[in-house]
Amino acid sequence: MTATGLEVRLHEGRERAEATRVAKTLNEVVWSLQEIDRVHLLRGTRATWVMADMDRQDQDLILRLEPRNVPAKRDMLDMLVPAEALVRGAHTLTEQPVVPELFAPKTVTRLGALAEPRDGVQSVSLATYNGRTNAEVVLSEPVKENAAAAVKPFEVAYGSVSGTLSGVRDARGKTVRVTVRDTIGRQAIEGIVPESMAEELRSAWRHRVALSGKVRRNARGQAIRIDVDRLELLPEGNLGRPSTEVLLGVGADWLDGMTVDDFLREVRRG
Secondary structure, eight states: OOOOEEEEEEEEOSSOOOHHHHHHHHHHHHHHHHHHHHHHOSSSOOOOEEEEEEEEETTEEEEEEEEOOOTTTSOHHHHTHHHHHHHHHHHHHHHOOSOOTTOOHHHHHHHHHHTSOBTTEEEEEEEEEESEEOOOEEEOHHHHHHHHHHTSOOEEEEEEEEEEEEEEEEOSSSEEEEEEEETTTTEEEEEEEEGGGHHHHHHHTTSEEEEEEEEEEOTTSOEEEEEEEEEEEOOSTTTTSOOHHHHHGGGGGGGTTOOHHHHHHHHHHO
């Protein structure tokens, strides 16, 4: 059943949850939804998340969030993709130390922080709902441990990453921080670029790029950050890229119209 919103449940202990903790939890959840949306959708109307309901059941504070409906600008089902991806990603982090689909490393870090009991909140759980609440995911100790491992550099080597340059913002010192949407792995990769390359970044914004430099990968081999020293604009779509027929030769018949990105994604999944 398609979701209509996101339920955030805060379980209290012997003491009531501090108001600042409740507010911070909501902020972290909304920021996570916004980060996921930027990976999901390069451009378009961003959802504004509003309070749909607040309730208390025994020792649980129940907060329900829904995107404000603006049907003329964006389909509601598409606006709810971040909510479903957030819950799905939280479930992934209960089992594996990976950056989930549509997540950025900083989104992983947010969920890991929410898994820490503090300020009267013993645990936080997430679930989508449509009338009734779907299966909830508790942000527990495994989420905290897997989140920390997922963003911890395990291997550092010179290499390259490719994707769409979707975020450019100033960082401290003489560097610029960027976000690259990996269209194959469907995650975001963080990049640190020298200020001297700022003009190249401006012209490459929202375009497919290949970034070369020192790549930090987690233990699962996912690129989580790159210190960039070279940027190259890539052709948009499949233009100028080898076809899947060229990649596979005589084995191309089973592709059934698969794009290059689809093929590479299936190869990575093994």
